[in-house]
Amino acid sequence: MTRISEHPILGETEKGRRVTFFMDGKTIEGYAGEPIAVALKAAGVMVHRYTQKAHEPRGIFCAIGRCTDCVMIVDGVPNIRTCITPLVEGMKIQTQDGVSGLEVSE
Amino acid sequence: MKRYDLIVVGAGPAGLSAAIEAARCGMRVAVFDENAKPGGQLFKQIHKFFGSKEHQAKIRGYKIGETLLAEAAEAGVEVFLNATVAGIYLDKELLVQRGEVMEHFKADTIIIATGAAENMVTFEGWTLPGVIGAGAAQTMMNLYGIKPGQKVLMLGSGNVGLVVSFQLMQAGCEVVALVDAAPRVGGYGVHAAKIARCGVPFYLAHTITKAEGSNCVTGVEIAQVDDDFAPIPGTEKHFDVDTICLAVGLSPMSQLLKMAGCNMVDDPRRGGQVPQVDENGETSIPGLFAAGDVSGIEEASSAMIQGRMSGLAAAAYLGFLSEQDKDNRLADLEIALDSLHQGMFAPGSKGKTIAKTDEGIAVSQSLLKKGYLDDADLERFINRSDQTDKKSGIHPVIECTQNIPCNPCQDACTRGCIKVGKTITALPRIDAANSCTGCGMCIASCSGQAIFLVDEDYAPGYASITLPYEFLPRPQKGELGIALSRSGRPLGYAEIIDVRSAKAYDQTTLVTIKVPVEQAMTARFYQPETNAAGQ
Ligand SMILES: Cc1cc2nc3c(=O)[nH]c(=O)nc-3n(C[C@H](O)[C@H](O)[C@H](O)COP(=O)(O)OP(=O)(O)OC[C@H]3O[C@@H](n4cnc5c(N)ncnc54)[C@H](O)[C@@H]3O)c2cc1C
Numbered sequence: 274m275t276r277i278s279e280h281p282i283l284g285e286t287e288k289g290r291r292v293t294f295f296m297d298g299k300t301i302e303g304y305a306g307e308p309i310a311v312a313l314k315a316a317g318v319m320v321h322r323y324t325q326k327a328h329e330p331r332g333i334f335c336a337i338g339r340c341t342d343c344v345m346i347v348d349g350v351p352n353i354r355t356c357i358t359p360l361v362e363g364m365k366i367q368t369q370d371g372v373s374g375l376e377v378s379e
Numbered sequence: 380m381k382r383y384d385l386i387v388v389g390a391g392p393a394g395l396s397a398a399i400e401a402a403r404c405g406m407r408v409a410v411f412d413e414n415a416k417p418g419g420q421l422f423k424q425i426h427k428f429f430g431s432k433e434h435q436a437k438i439r440g441y442k443i444g445e446t447l448l449a450e451a452a453e454a455g456v457e458v459f460l461n462a463t464v465a466g467i468y469l470d471k472e473l474l475v476q477r478g479e480v481m482e483h484f485k486a487d488t489i490i491i492a493t494g495a496a497e498n499m500v501t502f503e504g505w506t507l508p509g510v511i512g513a514g515a516a517q518t519m520m521n522l523y524g525i526k527p528g529q530k531v532l533m534l535g536s537g538n539v540g541l542v543v544s545f546q547l548m549q550a551g552c553e554v555v556a557l558v559d560a561a562p563r564v565g566g567y568g569v570h571a572a573k574i575a576r577c578g579v580p581f582y583l584a585h586t587i588t589k590a591e592g593s594n595c596v597t598g599v600e601i602a603q604v605d606d607d608f609a610p611i612p613g614t615e616k617h618f619d620v621d622t623i624c625l626a627v628g629l630s631p632m633s634q635l636l637k638m639a640g641c642n643m644v645d646d647p648r649r650g651g652q653v654p655q656v657d658e659n660g661e662t663s664i665p666g667l668f669a670a671g672d673v674s675g676i677e678e679a680s681s682a683m684i685q686g687r688m689s690g691l692a693a694a695a696y697l698g699f700l701s702e703q704d705k706d707n708r709l710a711d712l713e714i715a716l717d718s719l720h721q722g723m724f725a726p727g728s729k730g731k732t733i734a735k736t737d738e739g740i741a742v743s744q745s746l747l748k749k750g751y752l753d754d755a756d757l758e759r760f761i762n763r764s765d766q767t768d769k770k771s772g773i774h775p776v777i778e779c780t781q782n783i784p785c786n787p788c789q790d791a792c793t794r795g796c797i798k799v800g801k802t803i804t805a806l807p808r809i810d811a812a813n814s815c816t817g818c819g820m821c822i823a824s825c826s827g828q829a830i831f832l833v834d835e836d837y838a839p840g841y842a843s844i845t846l847p848y849e850f851l852p853r854p855q856k857g858e859l860g861i862a863l864s865r866s867g868r869p870l871g872y873a874e875i876i877d878v879r880s881a882k883a884y885d886q887t888t889l890v891t892i893k894v895p896v897e898q899a900m901t902a903r904f905y906q907p908e909t910n911a912a913g914q
Pocket residue numbers: 388389390391392393394411412413414417418419420421424427428429462463464465492493494495538539540542543632635670671672673677678679680681682
């Protein structure tokens with residue numbers, strides 16, 4: 274389990290409503306209001322984007338909105354820092370390939 | 380354009396403390412922070428802080444943050460979140476980005492308290508998903524309740540690396556190794572000892588040579604380094620990990636000060652490029668101050684004092700505080716700050732090799748290389764005639780062997796069994812003239828989890844050891860598990876004979892184990908058997 278159900282110091286983590294959203298066409302669950310990156314992490318997603326020239330994978334690195342490694346296409350808008358963008362029910366997230374969406378075979 | 384008497388940039392401990400002092404003097408104060416949550420680093424710190432009472436010692440970082448926020452609200456400070464200060468211009472004008480909107484603000488005084496950014500290192504594969512900063516690990520586990528990974532290798536043995544390693548284990552992750560290119564542990568020995576006794580191996584004078592994996596981290600290779608920090612071929616070691624955590628130092632985020640035109644200096648002891656400041660944090664530009672990590676990497680405890688000092692100085696600058704009141708109040712704060720700047724980890728001691736404690740005892744080399752005290756160290760520090768309580772029955776054993784600014788243990792013991800004295804960096808001593816009741820307050824108050832209660836006369840052939848425990852599941856009375864040594868080596872079975880938790884212990888559980896009397900001075904941790912089987 275990636276989510277910490279109970280923490281020895283912090284107790285139970287407060288969470289928002291359980292919602293569904295979409296990642297490259299797949300339906301995933303997360304908690305409303307948590308950073309998109311956290312919901313993806315809980316679902317086991319490591320790669321958020323591929324760099325434009327070398328096509329190298331990138332994922333969460335700083336988790337505070339500074340490094341831009343975690344940017345993805347959110348509801349059609351590229352370069353969204355998923356580590357500081359709150360999850361909203363029904364969001365469509367796409368792995369970013371350079372500046373466009375990754376081709377996914379469904 | 381909106382105007383304030385004081386604008387503070389950064390709502391961390393330094394910024395909030397500055398704003399509170401200034402607002403209490405009657406100033407109209409605004410604080411801007413780029414985060415969605417105020418508090419800076421504080422809300423990620425779930426351990427008990429060092430220092431003394433006036434520095435909020437033994438209180439967990441996030442609780443200090445809650446107190447500061449309540450005080451700021453009460454003093455009438457306006458805190459703007461999701462507000463990034465993008466620029467500072469002549470005449471103390473600030474450009475603030477809130478969402479898509481750029482706004483201008485004007486202040487009569489400004490305090491920059493933007494904190495620090497994490498340093499990075501590069502190695503083959505360092506950009507792979509799964510390589511993360513220590514701050515990211517803290518954000519994920521302590522703010523959002525998610526494990527950064529299952530198996531983690533930590534690079535960096537400073538306080539950040541040590542504290543975050545412990546926090547990772549508290550979150551339920553496995554820390555497979557702690558690696559540092561330096562030949563010695565950089566952070567507090569008591570923090571190192573906490574993770575060593577959980578069995579985490581230390582690899583000093585080692586570095587990461589590559590992160591393995593194609594789409595994300597699946598392993599890591601480390602190697603020993605020579606005196607020039609170059610990897611030595613043939614010394615490579617591999618670990619299966621899914622996460623590599625980097626804790627290789629912090630650099631002041633001083634760009635805004637530079638942009639404002641302050642005189643800057645390069646000072647490695649303060650962590651890099653920092654503004655030239657006077658004792659109250661005033662820069663070369665009158666009315667513009669810097670406080671906290673941005674003007675030199677230190678601690679939250681000192682950041683709060685520096686913040687308060689610059690808040691008072693700003694108030695005096697605009698005439699909200701008389702010069703005399705300012706001087707009186709600053710004098711007290713200077714003493715409080717000075718007491719933190721003593722001992723082995725003082726800013727002035729950075730980079731120096733320290734051979735002896737202030738008391739003249741040779742420091743533990745084992746602690747610096749492996750993270751735990753060895754038998755010879757025990758003779759020098761613990762088994763000295765003045766440190767052992769010869770009376771029968773329960774008594775404290777204090778394994779705190781470095782001069783760090785900390786003394787909650789002394790305040791905790793109302794029986795007077797523990798003495799630090801006036802200089803808070805002095806080593807705590809046992810006063811055997813006073814008898815210990817076994818109340819456990821010293822264990823729970825010790826920020827370094829370095830105090831144990833030992834009773835060699837618990838039962839014929841058996842000793843009892845009471846130790847601090849901050850993991851889940853909490854052990855149950857009657858349970859049988861494994862006693863671990865200071866290095867995390869299994870010593871044999873241990874029975875849990877008591878489990879205590881109390882509000883005054885603040886989430887630290889006091890676990891008492893029964894072990895063969897020969898282990899009275901070697902058993903220092905407890906591991907439930909289920910875990911032991913899994914490893
Ligand atoms: C793992 C770890 C353990 C620690 N343990 C301890 C401990 O036991 N005891 C102790 O005393 N200290 C400890 N510290 C250190 C302590 O957290 C820091 O020294 C302290 O937080 C510094 O305070 P600050 O206010 O200067 O900066 P920060 O807390 O970093 O706050 C700065 C704030 O400014 C904001 N900001 C930056 N730039 C801008 C901008 N342009 N516009 C708007 N806002 C901006 C940031 O978002 C941030 O919120 C620890 C630190 C770490 C990482």
